[in-house]
Amino acid sequence: METRLTALKLLCEVFLHQKFANKLLNQLKQSQKFSDPDIAFIFKLVYGTIQYKIYLEYVVNKIIDPQKTDKEVQILLWMSLYQIKFLNTPIYSVTFEGVEVVKKINKQLAGFVNVKIKALADSKLWEVNIKNKQNTLALENGFPFWLYQHFKADFGQEIAEKLVLSANQPTLISFRLNLNKISQQDFLAEFQVAHKIEVSKIAKNAYLAASSIFTSRAFVDKLIYIQDETSILAVELLNPQPNTKVLDLCCAPGGKLSYLAQLVGPKTIVTGNEIDVKKQNLIEQNLNACQITNVKLSFLDGRQVKGNFDYIMLDAPCSGWGVFKRKPEIKLKKFTHEAMQSLYQTQAELLSHAFGLLNDNGKLLYATCTINKAENQNLITSFLKKEPTASLLSEEQYFGFESNNNGFYLALISKKL
Template identity: 30%
Template sequence: MNKRPAKKNVRETALELLETIDKNQSYSNILLNHAINKNQISDKDIGLLTELTYGTLQRRMSLDYFLQPFIKNPRKIESWVMHLLRLTLYQMLYLDKIPDHAALNEAVEIAKKRGHKGISSMVNGVLRNVQRQGVKQISEITDPIERLSIKTSHPKWLVKRWVEQFGYEETEKMCELNLTAPTQTARVNRIKATREEVLAQLEDEGFAAKASPFIPEAIHSLRGNLAHSDAFKSGLLTIQDESSMLAAYALAPGSDEIVLDACAAPGGKSTHISEKLGNTGKVIALDLHDHKVKLIADNANRLGLENVETKAMDSRKVQEVFAAESFDRILLDAPCSGLGVMRRKPDMKYTKKEADLLHLKKVQINLLRAVSPLLKKGGILVYSTCTVDKSENQEVVTAFLQEQLGFEGDESLKERMPEAVQSLVNSYELQILPQHIGSDGFYIACLRKKVQ
């Protein structure tokens, strides 16, 4: 009879996750959920597993800087051993609850189980030397860009780029915040209930949540995953970051209008637009992949929304399917580098390249060219991304406006925004940095098609 493979403990699971993320360049948030289910991690250990995995990923460059003096030839060390050393050093330096000796002993046991005696001896030696001698100070780095890069584990090219775009102080705030766990936020479906009613129901269910100070229909989770609540299952809530809720505010659809959401999965913005329409009119939600389109439809059904129509297609080909000037409003939440969501996907810091941004810029402009003829005269086109980089944001919109003389920036954008974010609006644009309201980084440009 075949034995079932032994379940891995929390640290073994974290190590396996770090290896898989590195090897496959897969997103950590997806793999973490899979690992929790596969290894039947208990509720009390999920928090530790998340902390170990995300924390080690978040601070990888700092950890390598600290380990470097203690490792003679890092290139000869197998990748899983480097991950084990980082994981253990993270516990020793950043987690007060775990005694150094416990973290160290477990690392040696894992090394024995997975490797030979030489590996476990090396792991033991490196970690005991760190424990005895302490780590070198990041403050010793004289170049301010490199120092911030190592201190916050952001690649040097990205720190340099952000300092040029936002200045050192704002870049430092953004990089520091990217090391912290994001707050889970949710949007109340105001077709079904008020925010106060939903907060009361969540309290009855044993969750702790509070009203957002920024967005009237948003709530912040203080304890518990709101996606596991009955309020979520019965369609009173959508899990969504607050910054992306602002896209529907910028669009501000009126009753019975026909709206196109050109890159819609998983449907957070489509369903928000539908709710703002009060279940009138129609939202046509497009995405390239069938399984993603199904997600949008499933979300709309859960929320009890009947005015969302989904279609799997490449949005660059919309003119082959829809007539010119057939939509009152269009949202293009364009594919982007995702540099605004690094707190959720910390592994992204080590896989993105500067050249990726140039390629994306071309895709984004082509999408704007494709969808813009479908907008009625006087209609609103909202371009949004979950990045903070100017090449994908302001530069794309400026290039589009210079090319398409039938469009202009809509300077009434500020009036439609929630009061708490109005001061961040600059003419027809809004760039949210993570430190502004504690959300993801997000960009919105609001454009109007000229009547004449």
């Protein structure tokens, strides 16, 4: 019962207070309140309920009045349905645990929850039958229809449907090696077979493994750094050289920054800038974990940074519509028109300012973890029209269904003489 009660509390934080599940779950793991199997179950229950929330709510609303039912109880019923339909948990177990949990909230609702959970076992309730048949696929997969339509308008129906179907797919853990501590050859010799490690198909220093990697010596001794393979690729595309001036304009949490510093070597200083000074400890922790000492940090709005650089990494703030697999709650947030316009303006201003800091023949890598032409392709096209000295060297949109990766956009730009 404790695991389900904990899962419910975390889900309430996500749905009622807009918290991020990954941060809450990492805090729970560090607290060491539960065994590893219990933690794994809580993770699965929380992420699964968030992933399918739209669908779960649709089904549960068939048997309750959402206007008159306590919100925590509604979330408990969503969680219960997820266990019944997607985890194949026996109905008697889900019912018993659900009733025990609701007693902690309001004992008077125990009978109500008992009846409703048993009703959810009827598979006929699970069927999606709506007037707008175009929304069926999205609803069945817990995907917001408005976002599906947005992707369809940007990239066509085939890609939009693939995005919907891949959003809830489990992924492997992506990481790169701390080359200051171990070589690729030695790493693969020791860990590849034991942890079924796959070599990335898109980045040179990227690997994929199951969650067992977290219990390995590789993780404990900081031989690896957890990072999306598309994020690793961004640094490798920029490919900064030693004895040059390098800037990471929006550097938190420090993954790209530490890799940039590693590639240029300890004698070349890399400047890392971050607007939020509260993230300083996190950045420094990640740099220390990778044994990086050749970084100079500043904490400014990226549009206020001064200087001249040969290589600039601009991982711009974005909508985040590419990391549903890692942060499923992102797809549940609909930005206002005003908020999106403000975001587009910020991205354009950061890009223009970053390019102004670039030396002749310098290179700039613009990256976002989103799938949205207005933030990516359209922004770059507009920028290139305004900047006659800018040249697009490469451009790639990853959707996240290609392999294990997340949605990510990469544009490599050079400054001509």
